[in-house]
Amino acid sequence: MSYKDTGLIFAGNIYMAAIVDGVAKDFAGPINVTQLELTPPAPETIDRVSYQRDTYGQVLDSVNLPGEAPSMVMAFDSLPAGLLADALAGTSEDFNATLQTVTAEPVTLAQGVWQKLPYPNVDVSTIEVTLESDGTTVLTRGTDYDVEAGSGLIRALSEAGAAAVTIDYDTEASTGQRILGATEITKRRQIIMDGQNLVTGKPAYVTIFSASFSASQAVDLMAREFITGTLEGTMTTPEGKNSPYEIVMKD
Structure with missing residues (x-):
């Protein structure tokens, strides 16, 4: 070489x-x-020191x-x-979320705080929020309540929405990786x-x-x-x- x-x-x-x-x-x-x-490996050095008269203190080995x-x-x-x-x-x-259907889930909505739905990945096109008090009045998304679809969070946006409600929705199937x-x-x-x-x-x-x-x-x-x-x-x-x-x- x-x-x-x-x-x-x-x-x-x-x-x-x-x-x-x-x-x-x-x-x-x-x-x-x-x-x-x-x-590199850090070695441990072992020295043999002289105690002889003429080389006292010097390293012999x-x-x-x-x-x-x-x-x-x-x-x-x-x-x-x-x-x-x-x-x-x-x-x-591997993460694999299958489609789930939620029916008449009871939630009490409040303004300024979020409530967690039982499943994330909400298909917002399927969500329906109904006042529990009469069982017929359907609230309007974007006016009465808001949804974070991916994480499955919901909150009231108005006084009308800050009430006990029931929620129906489907989730979206999704795949990915979970850490x-x-x-x-x-x-x-x-x-x-x-x-x-x-x-x-x-x-x-x-x-x-x-x-x-x-x-x-x-x-x-x-x-x-x-x-x-x-x-x-x-x-x-x-x-x-x-x-x-x-x-x-x-x-």
Whole structure:
């Protein structure tokens, strides 16, 4: 191998997979990763100090023993449901809301506060709000009451609407992803970077065989900039490998 002085700036497509029973499953990506920081193991140094007359205080032998494990930090602003769950130390699952029909649901409406309906995803074209006092007077949406359809909230807008009512409506069927926050503290992942050294234009590849991550940063859901997630943890050497990670720089 000949030496040639060059700098290094990486650009890369990064992919990440959950490790289940020692096997990396489906890889998500490419992920827009803004930080991929690898920290070498911090050794514990053991010194043998001389107490002899002519070399008193000098180090006769020094050995570095394994100390803290190699660690890494990964920050990203790609946040589909699975990665948002990682950033929140949670898990994601499929969400499937089927059509529901609500009939004569009793609610007492008030001005200035919202009441929660039994089901969200209200189909506003089907809602009918009737005064309970006579059972026939139908209130007008937008004049007597207002509805937040997605969350299933309802409130009175007028004195006429601030009353005991019964509500009929259908919900809209919907699908998506549900994130269950703070349900998975440790996340075992494998990471692959398909990259390039921008200085030389040559390809470079990084494989982190196994990392035990935890979410390490608060996630501000109302931030006025792109939300980021940060995972931090220890890299481990899986069975069959001689190192926790490798970097391949091609000629």
